[in-house]
Amino acid sequence: MVSQTNPISIRKGWQCLMNWHSEFIANIVNVMLQLKKLGKEDPRRAIHSFKVAFAITLVSSFYYFNSLYHSFGSSAMWAVMTVIVVSEFSVGATLGKGLNRGLATFLAGVLGLGSYYMVHSISRGDHIIEPILLGIIIFLATAGVTYIRFLPQMKARYDYGLLVFILTFCLVSVSSFRDKEILKTAQDRVTTILIGGLISVMVCIFVCPVWAGGDLHNLVSKNIQKLGNFLEGFGDEYFGTLEDGESNKLSMQEYKSVLNSKQVEDNLINFARWEPCHGRFRFQYPWQQYQKIGNLSRQCAYRIDTLNGFLNNFSKTPKEMRSKIQEPCMKMSIETGKALKQLSVSLHKMIPPSAANTHIAASKIAATNLRSMIKTNLLEDYTNLFEVVPIVTVASLLLDVVSSTEKLAESIQELSNLAKFKNKESKVAAQDQKSPHHEEVPQCVITINHLSTNLTHNIGTS
Amino acid sequence: MVSQTNPISIRKGWQCLMNWHSEFIANIVNVMLQLKKLGKEDPRRAIHSFKVAFAITLVSSFYYFNSLYHSFGSSAMWAVMTVIVVSEFSVGATLGKGLNRGLATFLAGVLGLGSYYMVHSISRGDHIIEPILLGIIIFLATAGVTYIRFLPQMKARYDYGLLVFILTFCLVSVSSFRDKEILKTAQDRVTTILIGGLISVMVCIFVCPVWAGGDLHNLVSKNIQKLGNFLEGFGDEYFGTLEDGESNKLSMQEYKSVLNSKQVEDNLINFARWEPCHGRFRFQYPWQQYQKIGNLSRQCAYRIDTLNGFLNNFSKTPKEMRSKIQEPCMKMSIETGKALKQLSVSLHKMIPPSAANTHIAASKIAATNLRSMIKTNLLEDYTNLFEVVPIVTVASLLLDVVSSTEKLAESIQELSNLAKFKNKESKVAAQDQKSPHHEEVPQCVITINHLSTNLTHNIGTS
Numbered sequence: 001m002v003s004q005t006n007p008i009s010i011r012k013g014w015q016c017l018m019n020w021h022s023e024f025i026a027n028i029v030n031v032m033l034q035l036k037k038l039g040k041e042d043p044r045r046a047i048h049s050f051k052v053a054f055a056i057t058l059v060s061s062f063y064y065f066n067s068l069y070h071s072f073g074s075s076a077m078w079a080v081m082t083v084i085v086v087s088e089f090s091v092g093a094t095l096g097k098g099l100n101r102g103l104a105t106f107l108a109g110v111l112g113l114g115s116y117y118m119v120h121s122i123s124r125g126d127h128i129i130e131p132i133l134l135g136i137i138i139f140l141a142t143a144g145v146t147y148i149r150f151l152p153q154m155k156a157r158y159d160y161g162l163l164v165f166i167l168t169f170c171l172v173s174v175s176s177f178r179d180k181e182i183l184k185t186a187q188d189r190v191t192t193i194l195i196g197g198l199i200s201v202m203v204c205i206f207v208c209p210v211w212a213g214g215d216l217h218n219l220v221s222k223n224i225q226k227l228g229n230f231l232e233g234f235g236d237e238y239f240g241t242l243e244d245g246e247s248n249k250l251s252m253q254e255y256k257s258v259l260n261s262k263q264v265e266d267n268l269i270n271f272a273r274w275e276p277c278h279g280r281f282r283f284q285y286p287w288q289q290y291q292k293i294g295n296l297s298r299q300c301a302y303r304i305d306t307l308n309g310f311l312n313n314f315s316k317t318p319k320e321m322r323s324k325i326q327e328p329c330m331k332m333s334i335e336t337g338k339a340l341k342q343l344s345v346s347l348h349k350m351i352p353p354s355a356a357n358t359h360i361a362a363s364k365i366a367a368t369n370l371r372s373m374i375k376t377n378l379l380e381d382y383t384n385l386f387e388v389v390p391i392v393t394v395a396s397l398l399l400d401v402v403s404s405t406e407k408l409a410e411s412i413q414e415l416s417n418l419a420k421f422k423n424k425e426s427k428v429a430a431q432d433q434k435s436p437h438h439e440e441v442p443q444c445v446i447t448i449n450h451l452s453t454n455l456t457h458n459i460g461t462s
Numbered sequence: 463m464v465s466q467t468n469p470i471s472i473r474k475g476w477q478c479l480m481n482w483h484s485e486f487i488a489n490i491v492n493v494m495l496q497l498k499k500l501g502k503e504d505p506r507r508a509i510h511s512f513k514v515a516f517a518i519t520l521v522s523s524f525y526y527f528n529s530l531y532h533s534f535g536s537s538a539m540w541a542v543m544t545v546i547v548v549s550e551f552s553v554g555a556t557l558g559k560g561l562n563r564g565l566a567t568f569l570a571g572v573l574g575l576g577s578y579y580m581v582h583s584i585s586r587g588d589h590i591i592e593p594i595l596l597g598i599i600i601f602l603a604t605a606g607v608t609y610i611r612f613l614p615q616m617k618a619r620y621d622y623g624l625l626v627f628i629l630t631f632c633l634v635s636v637s638s639f640r641d642k643e644i645l646k647t648a649q650d651r652v653t654t655i656l657i658g659g660l661i662s663v664m665v666c667i668f669v670c671p672v673w674a675g676g677d678l679h680n681l682v683s684k685n686i687q688k689l690g691n692f693l694e695g696f697g698d699e700y701f702g703t704l705e706d707g708e709s710n711k712l713s714m715q716e717y718k719s720v721l722n723s724k725q726v727e728d729n730l731i732n733f734a735r736w737e738p739c740h741g742r743f744r745f746q747y748p749w750q751q752y753q754k755i756g757n758l759s760r761q762c763a764y765r766i767d768t769l770n771g772f773l774n775n776f777s778k779t780p781k782e783m784r785s786k787i788q789e790p791c792m793k794m795s796i797e798t799g800k801a802l803k804q805l806s807v808s809l810h811k812m813i814p815p816s817a818a819n820t821h822i823a824a825s826k827i828a829a830t831n832l833r834s835m836i837k838t839n840l841l842e843d844y845t846n847l848f849e850v851v852p853i854v855t856v857a858s859l860l861l862d863v864v865s866s867t868e869k870l871a872e873s874i875q876e877l878s879n880l881a882k883f884k885n886k887e888s889k890v891a892a893q894d895q896k897s898p899h900h901e902e903v904p905q906c907v908i909t910i911n912h913l914s915t916n917l918t919h920n921i922g923t924s
Contacts, residue, residue: 038613052604053601056601077633138515140515142511142519143514146514148497151497306859390858
């Protein structure tokens with residue numbers, strides 16, 4: 001039975017097609033807007049894309065110019081490949097990958113050739129024994145190196161090198177079985193990989209470099225600033241002292257990105273350790289100390305997250321009680337917030353964090369006041385402890401945050417000693433106290449958490 | 463001036479050499495012990511190494527057998543390369559990489575050839591215009607795709623594919639300039655990559671497969687169990703009701719690994735989405751719901767971290783006060799702990815989490831008791847609120863944890879509805895309540911946090 005063409009079904013089909021079409025257009029527009037936003041958030045992303053394209057175009061000229069092509073032949077392909085695989089966003093990541101690739105290729109090439117000659121001399125060219133022996137060697141080497149890749153210390157810094165080692169070792173020892181000009185091939189491969197690696201490292205360092213160390217430094221200081229923002233705004237939000245319509249909630253919620261910042265920080269520390277001295281960061285800069293600072297910031301952030309949960313619990317506490325405890329609590333919160341922001345400024349400017357001490361001292365005085373107030377007269381009129389519980393908890397958590405901040409200040413002082421921060425700018429810092437360095441942190445930092453996936457997925461390929 | 467050989471300096475030199483030697487030996491022994499520990503923690507690591515070695519040995523047989531070699535020639539190298547680069551620890555990661563690589567190679571190959579023929583027909587074989595046009599196309603394509611890699615949704619699932627796309631597009635359109643048999647080369651490359659990808663996917667799936675989905679499932683349920691362990695032990699630790707020498711501290715501190723579990727979970731979710739249905743996980747299993755459960759677990763873990771900070775603050779509270787509040791607090795903590803452990807068991811066994819409801823109800827009753835106790839008679843004898851602060855804070859935090867647990871239970875219920883968990887095992891689950899599923903979670907899970915770097919650094923190479 002053949003169905004007749006029904007005008008209604010045609011109209012329906014047309015409608016479907018139009019819907020699909022408009023949805024498709026909407027999706028494309030959406031992606032375009034996202035791409036535009038990515039570039040606005042951090043223009044270094046667009047620059048990075050052009051840098052990679054430039055390096056590839058440069059290296060592919062090997063193929064176009066006769067003289068260059070004739071010296072390497074089709075091995076020139078390895079140079080193109082190396083540039084594509086090695087080019088990462090930051091200098092540290094690129095250098096790490098480049099060095100891993102270069103060293104691993106060299107070492108595996110030598111060992112692969114060695115194993116081939118050994119097998120060849122044992123088997124005396126026997127076409128049955130030779131592949132069996134080669135197979136056994138490849139099996140053992142691959143299994144061993146794959147297993148070593150699970151070691152955490154190898155994983156963190158040399159994972160890519162170990163992968164390239166397996167790759168080159170297999171390629172050299174397998175192809176040695178057929179390729180009669182194996183030495184020439186190996187030599188060409190090492191040379192072209194070195195050329196590719198050099199080009200991508202050069203472009204990465206000399207064209208608008210992105211330093212993982214600088215990003216790490218900015219990320220850690222920005223995170224501390226976010227914690228400070230929360231605490232500075234917390235008193236007003238909790239005690240409801242803001243005018244109608246006014247609210248700090250937006251900037252206060254920024255602290256949430258600190259909670260899950262560990263992975264990004266660890267990756268940046270790994271990359272930063274590959275980088276040479278640059279800008280304000282000297283040779284063998286104590287990058288590991290940032291791990292300690294980051295951990296303490298997160299510890300503080302966990303307390304703040306608990307505090308955040310109490311922001312809506314306020315209504316139950318009676319007004320008189322509130323007003324009694326309000327002053328020291330607000331003082332404590334604001335001073336701790338200022339201390340954190342001052343710590344962030346000092347870290348960012350690389351000056352000793354002494355300017356934060358006055359705020360820490362003030363917050364400790366407020367804490368002592370609060371304690372003695374709680375000790376003496378707070379409960380004179382209240383026998384109903386239940387109404388007091390939320391505010392007492394908040395006060396207690398704030399006391400906890402004050403001691404976390406002290407620990408954080410100590411770890412930044414340690415960094416200051418290790419990295420020999422100098423004090424000449426301390427006057428400027430004191431002036432900046434009122435206007436935090438929000439404007440000074442380059443806009444890239446704003447999006448550094450967004451970038452987390454970029455940095456963790458440092459994927460290479462062939 | 464030539465210095466004479468001094469017996470003392472020789473002895474010193476010898477001592478140095480011996481020190482260096484013994485240090486070297488100690489280092490090697492240390493690494494060996496670590497390797498042994500890695501294998502003990504999770505034997506799947508050793509199995510994975512042998513699987514990779516087996517796949518590589520299998521694919522390298524292409525080279526040894528004349529007939530196979532003659533049909534592909536040196537392109538057989540690409541198969542070896544693909545196996546090495548694509549073989550990842552879990553099935554999901556391997557499938558994701560394999561599909562990305564296969565599709566990207568095919569697409570880029572076609573587009574690369576297309577762009578070459580277009581350029582060739584425009585330039586009509588002119589040896590100056592042709593490389594310039596090719597260079598412009600490569601520059602634009604590379605810059606565009608590199609920029610698209612920054613899009614978070616592309617980064618998460620298709621980053622490797624985009625990289626391979628750039629690679630293949632460049633290789634094909636560049637080498638087309640020199641290679642006269644470009645079609646044959648492209649065809650060989652696609653075929654060998656498909657063969658390599660197939661071999662590694664087959665070995666990964668059919669030889670002791672490691673499912674990212676299963677790992678994710680175990681990780682999330684194990685994390686909830688860790689939170690439960692803390693809360694079950696907290697009452698005894700805080701109120702000091704344990705015998706001398708007894709302590710839960712070791713198992714209680716396990717919750718710390720939950721704080722930074724986000725990255726590992728997100729990666730496992732991404733991998734799990736590539737996996738076909740397997741075991742108890744059907745097609746289109748709601749993996750995204752694990753993200754919600756994980757986030758709620760972490761929120762609970764932040765509160766627990768704050769509670770943990772109060773474990774040493776106990777001494778200040780007077781004994782009588784302590785004994786008054788002790789019962790409901792302990793009840794609340796233990797019941798919440800049991801509820802979390804029951805939720806973990808239900809999740810692990812994939813049965814509806816109804817068995818946890820009794821514990822949640824009991825913890826809520828304890829919470830109501832605590833509230834009314836605080837409301838009425840707690841402060842009769844105490845005018846010094848200061849002594850009461852820590853314990854009131856702890857009680858308040860416990861109340862907060864109870865409501866977090868409720869939310870967590872709801873999200874697991876949602877998963878249960880989405881994934882259609884069945885209730886036939888509920889009796890078994892009720893029995894298991896006293897003996898949590900510690901023994902049942904395969905030992906691999908114990909080390910899953912250790913593995914985090916493995917999963918985040920899914921590095922490939924050439």
